[in-house]
Amino acid sequence: MALPVEEWRQNVARRWAALEPALRERLAAAPLGEALRVGCGLFGPEVAALRRLCGRVRTDKEPATARFYREEGNRRFGRCRYSEAARLYSQAAAHEPPRSPEVALCFANRSAALFHLGHFEVCLEDIARAESHGYPDRLLPKVLLRKAECLLRLGRLQDATDTLTAVENKMTVDGIMTSSTHLTLLKKLNQLKTEIHQGSCSEPSRGAHGDIQRESEIWEENGSISESGDGAVVNKKPVRLATAFFPVLSLLNHSCSPNISVSFSGTVATVRASQPIPSGQEIFHCYGPHHCRMRVAERQQLLSQYFFECRCQACLDELEPDVESVSMRNSFCCPNCQASMQGEEMLCCSNEACAFSVSRGRLSLRLLDLQQQMEKALELLRDSKADEAIRMLLKCQMDARNFLSPEHLLMGELEDHLAQIYAALGKWQEAARHLERSIQLVEMHHGPSSVEMGHELFKLAQILFNGLAVSEALSTIQRAEEILSVHCGPQSTQIQELQEMKTCLLELPRSILQRT
Secondary structure, three states: OOOOOHHHHHHHHHHHHHHHHHHHHHHHHHHHHHHHHHHHHHHHHHHHHHHHHHHHOOOOOOOOHHHHHHHHHHHHHHOOOOOHHHHHHHHHOOOOOOOHHHHHHHHHHHHHHHOOOOOOOHHHHHHHHHOOOOHHHHHHHHHHHHHHHHHHOOOOHHHHHHHHEEEEHHHHHHOOOHHHHHHHHHHHHHHHHHHHOOOOOOOOOOHHHHHHHHHHOOOOHOOHHHHHHHHHHHOOOOOOOHHOOOOOOOEEEEEEOOOOOEEEEOEEEEEEEEEOOOOOOOOEOOOOOOOOOOOOHHHHHHHHHHOOOOOHHHHHHHHOOOOOOOHOOOOOOOOOOOOOEOOOEEEEOOOOOOEEEEHHHHHHHHHHHHHHHHHHHHHHHOOHHHHHHHHHHHHHHHHOOOOOOHHHHHHHHHHHHHHHHHHHHHOOOHHHHHHHHHHHHHHHHHHHOOHHHHHHHHHHHHHHHHOHHHHHHHHHHHHHHHHHHHHHHOHHHHHHHHHHHHHHHHHHHHHHHHHO
């Protein structure tokens, strides 16, 4: 900011000239310490003048500079360099407007760094500053838990108990929790209640305890919607490995509709039945795209690299004229009457009364433009412009309905993206509603026991968990576990997280369970 330096100098010069000559001589000859002591005694009347001068000057803050210091602080925090992180958060706070959520977030971030440095009293002061400057209500349970842990480390057990009660009451009344930290916070709540009950006042460890805290306490406090969203709606895509490197697996014959699922852990491959296999029935493995993911002509072309033409039952069935293929479900519909379009290069409306026709290339370009608009919407989400992203996706949805079949996978992608944004905003019911529509299309395309279905149910379980929809979450967790344990194995990361969510829900305080 541009301070009125020259005006202040002129004011000081007038005050100096007004001093008695003896006092001027004394100050000029005095050591620095004495000059400061005497000068401070004379400074009182000048405070009002200084305030009057500065009050006329515009003091601009610099959000971009604040964001730079805050993000750099996050990086240092993630590397356990807590002193440097605390200093950077202080610099960020200096560039944020007072009494704003942004400066409150800086104080909350700094409190996390101070906690890990063991400065519990100062950490409590920063938490109080964050609250007084308008800390976002949706993040409040997290800093209150940190406050309770500080009080516990300081031996103030009753204050810690009171704080935990306030956290529990807030969760009961509001149900406000941020997505990527929800599981950690509920676990922490139960952990702290146990420690207080046992009268534990040990120092916080730098091991597992510190890792759990670092996972979540800073990233959510930056107010970044996209980071929160990534935690709630996780996109998982299967990766195909070269199974020919495994001698036994290489002996399995191919089918575009296999009856097994293969998962990998290091150099170990595990084969599990994905459906009941009667005694004597051959075990089939899929070398390439599943019949639910690609139409028969494209599959045959890809499989030709293995120098054979696939004659599996799925291909034979799909070649029958009365069988609806994946290409039909991903087809275009008539922009005029919404009937299906038929043909190869030139598409004609299947409704004879309509007789609309258009080139496939033209509709393909329209589809490409729609996909680009969807990507722009996700960029808006990453830039924390959730409302604009929602408006753009809803417009994309309206456009898609004009020329895509209702079963088209892109319709499911739109619902999935909307679920991601609503989850990032903490609107769990809206997120669940959109994701359930996406799941219907995923089940239609890939089947009820497919790995894609498992991943979608995993995302839905996260959303229902965050929204404290206990019964719905538990049933969804069970369905996701049944599918993912087959495709990914019981030791997979997703299965472990599902089990943690289930345990946490079953251990929720009774007051919260009564509300759900």
